Amino acid sequence: PVTIHLKDYTPFGWQLSDVHLTFHLAPRSTRVVSKIHFTPNPEAPAQDFFLHGEQLTLIRAAIDGVDVTPEVTEDGLRCAVPDGPFLWECEVEIAPADNTALEGLYMSSGMYCTQCEAEGFRKITYFPDRPDVMSVFTVRVEGDLPVLLSNGNSVQRGDGFAEWHDPWPKPAYLFALVAGDLVNHPDSFTTMNGRKVKLNIWVRPGDEGKCAFGMEALKKSMRWDEEVYGREYDLEVFNIVAVDDFNMGAMENKGLNIFNSSCVLASPETSTDDNFERIESIIAHEYFHNWTGNRITCRDWFQLCLKEGLTVFRDQQFTKDIRSAPVKRIDDVASLRGRQFPEDQGPLAHPVRPESFQEINNFYTATVYDKGAEVIGMLKTLVGDEAYAKALTLYFDRHDGDAATIEDWLKVFEDTTGRDLAQFKRWYSQAGTPRVSVTEDWADGTYTLTFAQTTRPTPGQPEKAPQVIPMAVGLLNPNGDEVVPTRVLEITEETQSFRFDELAARPIPSINRGFSAPVVLDRDSSSEERAFLLAHDTDPVNRWEASLLLGRDCLFAMITENAGPDVAWLDGLERVLRDRDLDPAFRAMMMGWPSQNEMAQVLFERGVTPDPDAIFAAQETLTQFKAERWADLLPSLAAEGTVDAAYRPDADQSGKRALGSAVLALTTRLDGGKAAQAQFESADNMTLQLSALGQLVRVGKDQDALAAFEAQWCKDRLVMDKWFGLQVGATAPDNVVPRATALTQHADFDWKNPNRFRAVLGAMAMNHAGFHRKDGAGYALLTEWLIKLDDLNPQTTARMCSAFQTWKRYDADRQALIRVQLERLRDKPKLSRDTAEMVARILG
Ligand code: HT7
Ligand code: ZN
Numbered sequence: 001p002v003t004i005h006l007k008d009y010t011p012f013g014w015q016l017s018d019v020h021l022t023f024h025l026a027p028r029s030t031r032v033v034s035k036i037h038f039t040p041n042p043e044a045p046a047q048d049f050f051l052h053g054e055q056l057t058l059i060r061a062a063i064d065g066v067d068v069t070p071e072v073t074e075d076g077l078r079c080a081v082p083d084g085p086f087l088w089e090c091e092v093e094i095a096p097a098d099n100t101a102l103e104g105l106y107m108s109s110g111m112y113c114t115q116c117e118a119e120g121f122r123k124i125t126y127f128p129d130r131p132d133v134m135s136v137f138t139v140r141v142e143g144d145l146p147v148l149l150s151n152g153n154s155v156q157r158g159d160g161f162a163e164w165h166d167p168w169p170k171p172a173y174l175f176a177l178v179a180g181d182l183v184n185h186p187d188s189f190t191t192m193n194g195r196k197v198k199l200n201i202w203v204r205p206g207d208e209g210k211c212a213f214g215m216e217a218l219k220k221s222m223r224w225d226e227e228v229y230g231r232e233y234d235l236e237v238f239n240i241v242a243v244d245d246f247n248m249g250a251m252e253n254k255g256l257n258i259f260n261s262s263c264v265l266a267s268p269e270t271s272t273d274d275n276f277e278r279i280e281s282i283i284a285h286e287y288f289h290n291w292t293g294n295r296i297t298c299r300d301w302f303q304l305c306l307k308e309g310l311t312v313f314r315d316q317q318f319t320k321d322i323r324s325a326p327v328k329r330i331d332d333v334a335s336l337r338g339r340q341f342p343e344d345q346g347p348l349a350h351p352v353r354p355e356s357f358q359e360i361n362n363f364y365t366a367t368v369y370d371k372g373a374e375v376i377g378m379l380k381t382l383v384g385d386e387a388y389a390k391a392l393t394l395y396f397d398r399h400d401g402d403a404a405t406i407e408d409w410l411k412v413f414e415d416t417t418g419r420d421l422a423q424f425k426r427w428y429s430q431a432g433t434p435r436v437s438v439t440e441d442w443a444d445g446t447y448t449l450t451f452a453q454t455t456r457p458t459p460g461q462p463e464k465a466p467q468v469i470p471m472a473v474g475l476l477n478p479n480g481d482e483v484v485p486t487r488v489l490e491i492t493e494e495t496q497s498f499r500f501d502e503l504a505a506r507p508i509p510s511i512n513r514g515f516s517a518p519v520v521l522d523r524d525s526s527s528e529e530r531a532f533l534l535a536h537d538t539d540p541v542n543r544w545e546a547s548l549l550l551g552r553d554c555l556f557a558m559i560t561e562n563a564g565p566d567v568a569w570l571d572g573l574e575r576v577l578r579d580r581d582l583d584p585a586f587r588a589m590m591m592g593w594p595s596q597n598e599m600a601q602v603l604f605e606r607g608v609t610p611d612p613d614a615i616f617a618a619q620e621t622l623t624q625f626k627a628e629r630w631a632d633l634l635p636s637l638a639a640e641g642t643v644d645a646a647y648r649p650d651a652d653q654s655g656k657r658a659l660g661s662a663v664l665a666l667t668t669r670l671d672g673g674k675a676a677q678a679q680f681e682s683a684d685n686m687t688l689q690l691s692a693l694g695q696l697v698r699v700g701k702d703q704d705a706l707a708a709f710e711a712q713w714c715k716d717r718l719v720m721d722k723w724f725g726l727q728v729g730a731t732a733p734d735n736v737v738p739r740a741t742a743l744t745q746h747a748d749f750d751w752k753n754p755n756r757f758r759a760v761l762g763a764m765a766m767n768h769a770g771f772h773r774k775d776g777a778g779y780a781l782l783t784e785w786l787i788k789l790d791d792l793n794p795q796t797t798a799r800m801c802s803a804f805q806t807w808k809r810y811d812a813d814r815q816a817l818i819r820v821q822l823e824r825l826r827d828k829p830k831l832s833r834d835t836a837e838m839v840a841r842i843l844g
Pocket of ligand 2: 285289307308311
């Protein structure tokens with residue numbers, strides 16, 4: 001396998017002034033004709049003329065009108081070219097109907113669509129398929145289909161053809177084409193400068209009723225980007241298309257975003273509140289890419305976080321602004337710790353800006369996206385809101401039209417603030433989660449906090465240097481009053497102390513408020529102090545954190561010492577739950593507790609080998625105990641969690657329903673599923689229906705409900721994904737593998753569809769105790785399916801290998817069972833490059 005290194009970057013030898021593409025569509029014999037003007041790039045070293053190309057049949061190539069015979073290899077072609085500018089013409093044939101990898105031009109439910117990021121365009125035609133080669137595209141699509149779309153503005157449309165022109169230079173990964181029998185949900189948006197932009201969401205006939213929410217989200221995103229970042233949309237039309245077969249969530253192709261249908265289609269009957277919120281944020285994310293990603297793109301794929309970290313940061317800001325900021329922050333922190341921390345602390349750890357890769361598709365990770373966003377949040381905290389805004393304006397002014405780097409990004413902050421960001425840059429280059437231990441000292445009215453930071457070695461990085469850590473700290477006095485409001489301490493040294501003078505009494509610190517830095521905090525605080533913060537902290541994230549830490553300790557003691565549940569913690573929590581001044585959504589979050597996966601990590605960190613069955617049993621005992629202890633409280637909380645008005649998927653109503661659903665989880669422990677059954681039967685929206693079904697699955701009283709649900713929704717793919725997933729995800733550990741096995745034999749288990757594959761096999765891998773069952777049947781079943789999928793869809797296969805990334809936490813028997821499966825995968829004949837790289841990294 002070839003490893004590509006950041007340090008080897010060299011510019012392409014030519015510039016492309018314009019690209020003309022003509023597509024003659026046919027399922028197994030699409031012809032693609034390209035005409036491109038190449039001009040030597042004065043900034044580039046001398047090099048062969050090489051164009052990427054994979055799985056293409058070359059029909060004809062010509063230079064300046066004269067036919068040529070290039071040297072064609074598996075990954076492209078080489079050709080002798082004139083010294084000066086020249087016109088390249090080329091015709092290839094491709095077979096979209098046979099493209100199961102869902103990269104390049106492929107077919108989904110009878111429609112043609114594309115996915116070119118990262119390196120899919122090379123499966124469409126021969127081209128310098130790299131993000132720093134930008135050009136203006138004109139595209140003609142010919143085909144006997146009612147809707148023919150591509151990037152940019154519509155130039156001409158006629159019987160069986162359409163022409164599109166995108167005036168903004170772009171790299172090939174932002175190219176898109178869609179053709180099919182589609183219907184649109186139209187609307188328009190008037191920009192801050194009074195330009196009217198046509199908006200469309202294109203869907204398969206029958207899905208028109210699921211577009212309204214996505215359209216509203218799009219308009220909100222467009223307005224927000226104008227108001228907060230001063231960014232205006234720059235084409236006459238913005239098209240979104242929903243596609244059923246898609247490897248990821250969505251793609252920001254210029255003017256023609258393509259979405260996994262699960263990430264855009266929504267209706268109250270078929271989508272949960274969580275689905276609505278996710279759709280809103282993904283639509284925002286893709287839209288925001290128009291400036292952070294498209295107008296300013298990446299020089300090379302090592303700079304992926306430049307667009308992804310920033311765009312995630314922007315979509316998180318957007319959700320905070322239009323929903324509840326504290327709840328969103330807690331959600332993001334929980335997801336970072338649940339997904340990114342295990343990556344950063346295991347064999348797949350890599351820097352936010354990786355330095356090498358074999359397959360770039362394997363680096364669309366939680367580290368690049370979510371830690372990348374945290375790094376931007378830290379930068380904003382360090383420089384302040386005003387300087388951040390100025391730096392961003394400078395970034396857009398200075399780099400519009402560029403393929404930029406992290407160096408460019410940091411330079412705008414240096415130029416705006418005069419700060420030296422050399423040390424801060426380590427957040428981009430150093431992998432691993434920093435651990436910060438805290439000690440304190442109190443004498444004569446002076447309170448001193450001392451922080452010591454370390455980062456453990458990660459693959460390829462044995463030594464770590466200290467990072468800049470913005471640590472937001474507030475101090476409370478013993479009465480619970482805030483005596484020192486939030487202050488950001490800038491930790492730059494390995495060990496560093498900060499003093500707070502003239503305090504009347506020894507304070508109680510609230511550290512890393514708002515999760516100001518993505519670190520593991522090591523602090524020996526007493527449970528009294530945690531309970532105090534749970535009761536009094538003014539920072540919602542740390543209030544939630546205090547409860548989580550108490551929950552961890554409680555479960556740890558239950559698992560390792562057979563202790564009973566921590567009554568003091570539950571009483572403290574009860575006071576929070578009874579506080580009607582607190583947002584129901586926040587209280588719903590407080591009712592959550594460490595996941596089984598998180599507990600496995602906690603045990604491992606504390607030197608105890610996690611036993612998945614014991615963790616599951618402790619969770620069950622704790623839930624039952626909570627239900628019994630709070631039996632009196634549950635009815636009033638359930639009332640607060642009931643919405644009488646017509647369904648709206650907004651923060652207010654969904655917060656209430658989240659509380660109702662958390663209450664139902666406890667009530668079910670007391671009534672064996674009666675309330676859940678009633679809710680299931682009366683539900684008039686998917687949020688209530690699904691949460692009730694989840695509880696029925698949990699208590700094993702699900703046969704009738706599952707059958708009724710299937711009968712009701714068998715025609716709706718997205719709802720049926722939920723049906724498949726829930727049966728595996730919510731059931732008791734012993735049932736997980738048998739159920740997953742049975743579902744893979746279900747007539748509707750279309751394993752070639754990534755959503756359906758993930759619904760069953762992904763849900764199995766997420767059911768901690770079920771997946772990690774002692775006999776290794778979960779590992780074997782997943783591997784069997786990954787082996788099968790790899791021939792068809794390497795990208796999705798490789799991503800799902802990360803289910804094994806935490807394997808070193810477990811006992812020797814489980815590790816041996818996992819190793820057997822990883823080696824089985826590794827030894828599969830014709831294993832894809834994607835999966836081979838992942839397996840090799842996980843095996844170490
Ligand atoms: N920029 C996109 C990332 C992406 C992708 C999307 C769909 C299918 C395959 C893909 N490979 C990479 C999505 C985003 O971050 O917005
Ligand atoms: Zn993105």
